[in-house]
Amino acid sequence: MVLGVDSVAAWSQLGADAAIRLDGVEIRLVELELVHPVRTSRGEHRRRPVVLVRLVGDDGGVPVGGWGECAALADATYDREDVDSAFSTLAETLGPALLSLAKEGMLPSIGALEALRSLAPRAPLAYAALEMAVADTHLRATGTSFADLMGVSRDQGPVPVGAVVGESGGDLAGLLERIDALVAQGYARVKMKIGRDADVEPIGAVRRAHPGLFLQADGNEDYTEADIDHLAELDTYALACLEQPFARGDLGAHAHLARRITTPVCLDESLDSPQMVRSALETGACSVVCVKPSRLGGFGPALEAIRFCVASSVPVWIGGMFETGFARAANITLAAASGSPWPGDLSPADSYLRQDLIPAAVPAYDPRTVVPDRAPGMGPALDQATVDRHTARIVHLDAGPGSG
16 A cells, blocks of 8 residues: 555545534543553653543534643653643643634534644644544544555554663563563564664674664664764664664754664654654755654544555554554554554554553464454543543633634
């Protein structure tokens, strides 16, 4: 499958013919725990708070609703948005604006929703969550899955799945044990977080243990242009790519690195819009693209970026932000729609979250045979009781008698 204009148009037109009355918007903060602390060059994460958006309405007298999930993390060391700022943006700006946008109380289409993007130009993660909630509502109202909307064939093969491991923290034996287990489980790729004090040695140890492993390294902006010669040592280990070693705004340094090393350079944090994807490729700052719908500002911009990469024969893969199983299922569908053979960050949520917000997969999840979810909506329905149990904060916004 090659993602084309039809998929992009189908997304933009989603809900154009709908007549769903929007009654209210709910913003929640749920507190979840990670199975293992995730160490990166930017710090360590032990918990995973998640901001959720829920829309409530009816379609011809039939109650309907949908969910959106925000990718913002507990703090702003990785993105300028954290859970607190994203919650505030949704509760104070985007949520009320959605209620105001609803003409005669009707939920707008995805295309019409774009009018709200300029209200929060520095909050793409929050906007992406709202976009997801609107799309999920429209899809559930019509009994349509995200995979069907994207034209993903039921005969399409399984989506390749990658796993992520944090920095070794000096524990090489523990690192190798975790990677051995991931390989044994059938993961098609492992991405290692690296930093100045933990890069060549752990990568070398993993490569010696697994000579044929599809292996990536993620620098999370920990290096500077002065480290280029040091990073060139990684060429020895046949990495699939080196991801985001330098600051997100420094495309020049990444272009310099790309000319110096044979390992392909991949960008992630730098890519916050389809326009930036084009700029990065045109300047030679990268030759591999990590697509994160949340950072790009939603699935609409993500589809545009993927289409451009596919048309330019640029390898693309879908990144992750330790999502719940709901948002991860949407990313699996996006990976299937892209047609890319590169494994993405698509491991099951229960491999990194102690408690997921969707019911456990039946049959048990198998990394070698993951396929897009076909239930109506962007992903599997969230379990309301589990969401309620983990909710730490909630804001209700009602349409009110004067809406529209």
